[in-house]
Amino acid sequence: MADERFEPKIIAFLCNWCSYRAADLAGTARIK
Template identity: 75%
Template sequence: MSDGTFEPKIVGFLCNWCSYRAADLAGSSRMKYAPNARIIRV
């Protein structure tokens, strides 16, 4: 952020049975997502 651009930090609250499993599968398949996104399993 030293150049003045805004980079938001994204927090995703994902349920264990649907969204989190899909995100886990995407990670296993080596798919990329935004580096400023964080996933929290609930």
């Protein structure tokens, strides 16, 4: 099943994007 191989990639992508956004927001908060 392709879903079993595809889903972990989506989760990894979301985790990386969320952590990037969190770091970006933290950086913005420090500047202010």
